Amino acid sequence: xxxxxxxxxxxEERMEMAAMFLEDSLNRIRAxxxxxxxLDGVRVNSYGSMVPLNQVANVSCPDARTIAIKPWDRKAIRxxxxxxxxxxxxxxxxxxxxxxxxxxxxxTEERRRDLVKxxxxxxxxAKVEVRNVRSEVKDKLKKAIKDGLSEDNEKDAELELQKLxxxxxxxxxELLDAKNKEIMTV
Numbered sequence: 001x002x003x004x005x006x007x008x009x010x011x012e013e014r015m016e017m018a019a020m021f022l023e024d025s026l027n028r029i030r031a032x033x034x035x036x037x038x039l040d041g042v043r044v045n046s047y048g049s050m051v052p053l054n055q056v057a058n059v060s061c062p063d064a065r066t067i068a069i070k071p072w073d074r075k076a077i078r079x080x081x082x083x084x085x086x087x088x089x090x091x092x093x094x095x096x097x098x099x100x101x102x103x104x105x106x107x108t109e110e111r112r113r114d115l116v117k118x119x120x121x122x123x124x125x126a127k128v129e130v131r132n133v134r135s136e137v138k139d140k141l142k143k144a145i146k147d148g149l150s151e152d153n154e155k156d157a158e159l160e161l162q163k164l165x166x167x168x169x170x171x172x173x174e175l176l177d178a179k180n181k182e183i184m185t186v
Contacts, residue, residue: 002141002144002149004141004144004156004157007137007140007141007157008137008161008164011133011137011164012164014129014133015129015130015133015164015165015168016168018129018133018168018172019126019172019175021129022122022125022126022172022175022176023175025122026119026122026175026176026179027040028040029115029118029119029179029183030089030091030104030107030115031107031182031183032104032105032106032107032112033104033182034061034063034064034065034066034067034102034104035061035067036054036059036060036061039054039059039067039069039084039087039089040052040054041087042083042084042087042089043083043087044057044076044079044080044083045079045082045083046079053069053083053084056071056072056076056079056080057069057070057071057072057076057100058070058072065104065106066101066102066103066104067101067102067104068100068101068102069093069099069100069101069102070098070100071100074097074098077095077097077100080093080100081093081095081100084102089102091103091104091105107183112183112184115183116180116183116184119176119179119180119183120176120180123172123173123175123176127169127172130165130168130169130172131165133165134161134162134164134165137161138158138161141154141157141158141161142154
């Protein structure tokens, strides 16, 4: 027989993963403000292997429009610059021999709208995942009735599942609203 509590915990865990995916994805979108998370996907060739940028340099934001990258090994400056140029960050690095600086440009109104659309698209993917989890668990609960689960327990579990769904959809909406507000703020 199905363990209702365990099934609901599994559903909550998967919904939480969808929320974490959205949060992580939104952090990588450049909104006109310096954020070291936009460099998370950058891989640098260091001594023959591809490693994340933060493993070969110190990455910081000295102000709202600049990201500073200070390599631990000065010889790695060329490799870091090349990795940034090859990535989808879209910013040209400038170096003074010791520190690489990325100047974050102010996005245009059109670019801001595109970024909001991009965020909403990612948000919709996360919402679809939450809805799919709800749907799968509902089907499991329906099948569990045939295996001996009482209808009252099934209804209670379904109600609990709906509460979880609503909670996570609200959380996703809040994340999206916060990011959209950040993007549209000049």
